[in-house]
Amino acid sequence: MDKNMTLISTTSTQASTQASRPSSAQEQALVHGGQLSTMAKRYHIEEKDWLDLSTGIAPIAYPVGILPSACWQRLPQHSEQLSQVARRYYQTPNVLPTPGSQSIIQMLPQICASRGFARSQVWLPKVGYQEHRKAWQKADYQTVNYTDINELEQIKHKDIVLLINPNNPTGVLYSKEHVCQLLEHVHSKQGLLIIDEAFMDATQQQSMAQELDRRHRATHLQPQNAYLTQQATAATETNSKQNSSNNSANDCPANAPHNIDKSDALIILRSVGKFFGLAGVRLGFVLASEPWLSAMSSSLGPWAVSGPAQFVGEQALTDHRWQEEQRIVLKRLSSALETVLAQAFAQPVHGTYLFKTVGTPHAPAIFEALCQQGIYVRLCDENDALRFGVPHEQGLKRLEYALHTAPIQQLISR
Numbered sequence: 001m002d003k004n005m006t007l008i009s010t011t012s013t014q015a016s017t018q019a020s021r022p023s024s025a026q027e028q029a030l031v032h033g034g035q036l037s038t039m040a041k042r043y044h045i046e047e048k049d050w051l052d053l054s055t056g057i058a059p060i061a062y063p064v065g066i067l068p069s070a071c072w073q074r075l076p077q078h079s080e081q082l083s084q085v086a087r088r089y090y091q092t093p094n095v096l097p098t099p100g101s102q103s104i105i106q107m108l109p110q111i112c113a114s115r116g117f118a119r120s121q122v123w124l125p126k127v128g129y130q131e132h133r134k135a136w137q138k139a140d141y142q143t144v145n146y147t148d149i150n151e152l153e154q155i156k157h158k159d160i161v162l163l164i165n166p167n168n169p170t171g172v173l174y175s176k177e178h179v180c181q182l183l184e185h186v187h188s189k190q191g192l193l194i195i196d197e198a199f200m201d202a203t204q205q206q207s208m209a210q211e212l213d214r215r216h217r218a219t220h221l222q223p224q225n226a227y228l229t230q231q232a233t234a235a236t237e238t239n240s241k242q243n244s245s246n247n248s249a250n251d252c253p254a255n256a257p258h259n260i261d262k263s264d265a266l267i268i269l270r271s272v273g274k275f276f277g278l279a280g281v282r283l284g285f286v287l288a289s290e291p292w293l294s295a296m297s298s299s300l301g302p303w304a305v306s307g308p309a310q311f312v313g314e315q316a317l318t319d320h321r322w323q324e325e326q327r328i329v330l331k332r333l334s335s336a337l338e339t340v341l342a343q344a345f346a347q348p349v350h351g352t353y354l355f356k357t358v359g360t361p362h363a364p365a366i367f368e369a370l371c372q373q374g375i376y377v378r379l380c381d382e383n384d385a386l387r388f389g390v391p392h393e394q395g396l397k398r399l400e401y402a403l404h405t406a407p408i409q410q411l412i413s414r
């Protein structure tokens with residue numbers, strides 16, 4: 001891998017890789033944002049009076065409207081229509097609808113074991129969504145922490161690499177070009193690259209989804225499986241042409257030095273909950289080669305994605321006008337949040353269009369002081385940073401006011 005690969009945004013943290021083993025603490029439930037009722041009880045503030053910025057879920061949700069009664073009444077069968085829509089949205093032919101990425105994160109260790117990765121070492125970002133670590137350690141995999149993807153030059157034969165891109169909570173976003181180099185390296189070691197793109201929708205041009213299609217086509221000239229239909233290929237070709245001027249500079253090199261199926265070395269997880277503001281609907285997609293998708297589909301079993309989730313997903317993924325508007329609004333709201341945080345804190349602000357994170361040694365005390373004012377943010381697992389979900393204008397004013405009150409200013413400037 002090229003040591004000078006481009007990083008689109010970075011955090012200042014640096015740490016060496018280290019091996020870790022499962023501990024009983026890892027078996028316990030992890031702390032996540034979004035636990036408003038617990039907070040309401042703890043601080044004796046009614047739920048309705050909180051400003052909840054504890055998640056990275058868009059503050060504006062896709063307008064769901066009234067659902068046809070059939071989607072509540074019938075057992076949800078495989079929806080070819082939803083798959084078609086998802087192929088167009090993600091611009092890749094092989095898609096599997098899931099009840100959110102979390103369900104797949106939990107099953108990945110078993111699926112990987114059943115597909116020849118039982119003895120693999122798993123490389124995980126030191127800071128990032130900790131459910132990944134929990135799942136691998138629970139399944140007794142040896143895990144190794146990395147802080148920067150350049151450290152992944154050290155991977156060994158058949159290692160598994162997990163990349164969260166962009167990372168939650170650090171906001172680090174590696175460019176597609178950079179990730180392509182990583183994929184080449186992982187593939188050369190006959191390893192597996194799993195990319196969690198839960199927060200990628202507002203920066204689609206950096207997604208590796210189209211890469212799967214290119215790689216698949218490099219080794220399979222004819223579609224041969226249940227997930228890859230001719231219509232889907234035509235759909236992705238049309239979209240690829242439309243987007244080729246944007247993406248050509250970012251595309252991975254087309255040369256294929258290894259003759260095993262290159263698309264087999266890559267699994268991408270996408271979540272509908274974040275960008276569409278629909279975390280409650282429990283919908284996501286896996287983008288991967290057909291053998292991976294078959295294994296996951298059979299593990300999920302029948303009726304895994306509810307009828308309402310299928311219906312809403314279909315509407316949301318086809319509504320390009322709403323998506324475009326959402327990108328514009330999120331860009332505006334997230335940059336306003338960044339301005340407010342940059343004015344309040346001396347430390348740099350990182351993040352995505354869906355959240356911003358500030359590192360501070362006083363994170364626990366500031367978290368506590370904000371809670372006392374009914375503002376719920378995410379105290380990061382390492383207790384050294386606060387993550388702020390993107391608020392509406394009114395919420396932002398309340399946050400700005402709170403950050404400039406004397407108790408919080410004293411903590412910030414200590």
Ligand SMILES: Cc1ncc(COP(=O)(O)O)c(C=O)c1O
Binds near residue numbers: 168
């Ligand atoms: C990086 C990351 N991946 C996956 C998930 C889970 O997403 P889903 O709601 O699709 O299960 C989260 C949830 O916060 C997350 O932060």
